[in-house]
Amino acid sequence: MTTDHPGNPPAERPPGRPRSQEADLAILSAALDLLIEQGAAQLSIEQVARRAGVTRATVYRRFADKTALLVRTLQWANHDQDPAFTGWRDVEHMLGDWAAYLAVPRHRRLLRRLYGSADDYPELVGAYRTVNGGRRAAMVRETLGRARAAGLLPQEVDVEVVERILTGAVLYEVGLEADREDAEAIKAHFIDVIRQIGYRADHITFHSAK
Amino acid sequence: MTTDHPGNPPAERPPGRPRSQEADLAILSAALDLLIEQGAAQLSIEQVARRAGVTRATVYRRFADKTALLVRTLQWANHDQDPAFTGWRDVEHMLGDWAAYLAVPRHRRLLRRLYGSADDYPELVGAYRTVNGGRRAAMVRETLGRARAAGLLPQEVDVEVVERILTGAVLYEVGLEADREDAEAIKAHFIDVIRQIGYRADHITFHSAK
The missing domain is CATH 1.10.10.60 (Homeodomain-like)
Structure with missing residues (x-):
């Protein structure tokens, strides 16, 4: 992000x-x-x-x-987005952070612009991924790994694949959902996704209950 | 598609x-x-x-x-893509069909163009979704529902959310993976995704084993 x-x-x-x-x-x-x-x-x-x-x-x-x-x-x-940032406290903190970012319309638009420029300006997607992809993806996997170790995710989940699933959920949110500035609604979408993978936390159920 | x-x-x-x-x-x-x-x-x-x-x-x-x-x-x-098409035999057939489509570089490029044009030409995304979104999404949910009924997916999965997850996996494949024309490799990515949701079929394990 x-x-x-x-x-x-x-x-x-x-x-x-x-x-x-x-x-x-x-x-x-x-x-x-x-x-x-x-x-x-x-x-x-x-x-x-x-x-x-x-x-x-x-x-x-x-x-x-x-x-x-x-x-x-x-x-x-x-x-310089936050040089001191070393990771999220937990899965909920992570997904809430993404949702807050995506609740800003110009952030969604920037992601669409980058996605759409992949063929004509591959250097842009490359630059974005160099900054966001490596370190950030590792922090996502680390957060998911801790949730798995704590029993909040099934032991058999593959955190690399789950990281891709969550990134796909971001792309879905940005590209296929109408722009919304309600971070809680966006977070609820992400929570719905990770619950399908078997994520369980009692205080989560409250937020994403239908 | x-x-x-x-x-x-x-x-x-x-x-x-x-x-x-x-x-x-x-x-x-x-x-x-x-x-x-x-x-x-x-x-x-x-x-x-x-x-x-x-x-x-x-x-x-x-x-x-x-x-x-x-x-x-x-x-x-x-x-007129296939007026007689009424659905996929099963989850594997569906994901293989998507993978075959996405193994054609100009199909991937078209999807990126549409994604990137959402802000300037919302009518295009609207037209694409009218054609592909409604009926196709219903067929995806139907296919997932049959898999769940057959015990291939956990009883507690929400097929609407899983449909969004799979669409997100398509967006990830098209936007973040280097273009590849190997339909089997693309299908293996989708199978990896749905296995995280608890999809189990013995003959699948063979294809997606790491």
Whole structure:
């Protein structure tokens, strides 16, 4: 998952004068907004420059092309989301965290834009997965493994497959459900899913009872 | 799921002279190809006309705008896929059928294009879901219900939620797995998923053993 209001400038760039950092932030912020609003195919460096209030040359001094700009934008949007975050307390905390993220319409839209750009801009999906896929997927599996060890999931479940199932549930929610800003309703959908896998916790039943 | 080589002209249009039907088919076929190749946002009536070997006026006589053309294209691509089809024999038949469909790269690409066009062209996703969603989802639930009745799925599973889980597994396969044309490997992924829900059939274990 991403956050789109990180506070720090992009990494891998020596700190410049304040004016230069301001331009960096303005460009990345404009690029993220336009990616969400229009998608990668429709977005142009021209538009990003205009929205950021800088010249095209200022953008091109930093990024060779649109793909390089968007890859950096995704890295930036994800980079500082919560450096201290080391995992979720439990399955409910994890699913509630996802639901809160997905209750923000522009987050859902960003995920749809990325999914839809896989054929034309594979680098974007690659950048997103590098940031979110590796470490995050490992934390999901770790959370599921603890639930299994605690007897909340059947002993025979394969946490790698369950991680894929939950990611599929996110894709279903984002792509096939009408956008909703009710995090509790979204979480209830995820709880319904994991209960089919045999997840059992008494206080969960209360939330997802039909 | 769709097929992209239907043989019949679009419905809701009285049969015209053969030349006119030829133009219909050429336009819809060109529109489907361009939708898959480029996505809805990049596609233009101009391109469709050129690809179909007709004038823009010929396209506009039939379709008010791009959205109307693409909605009809999706209806056409799905319309005659198999009118005699009333359902799958069993869960394995169903998942094998999906896997065979998804082993065709242009089918995966079409699904990604639709997913990514949800914000700009909601009518397209709507048209696809009208064709595929209602009847097909009911057949999926029916197939799952029979498996449950036969003791192949736990009695407590909710077939509506399992249908969503399997659709999520399709979205995962199409969006997050590298494109693969090996239907058996894709089917094994789906079998892995449904086994987490407690699906048990001895002859399945053979296919999906790790």
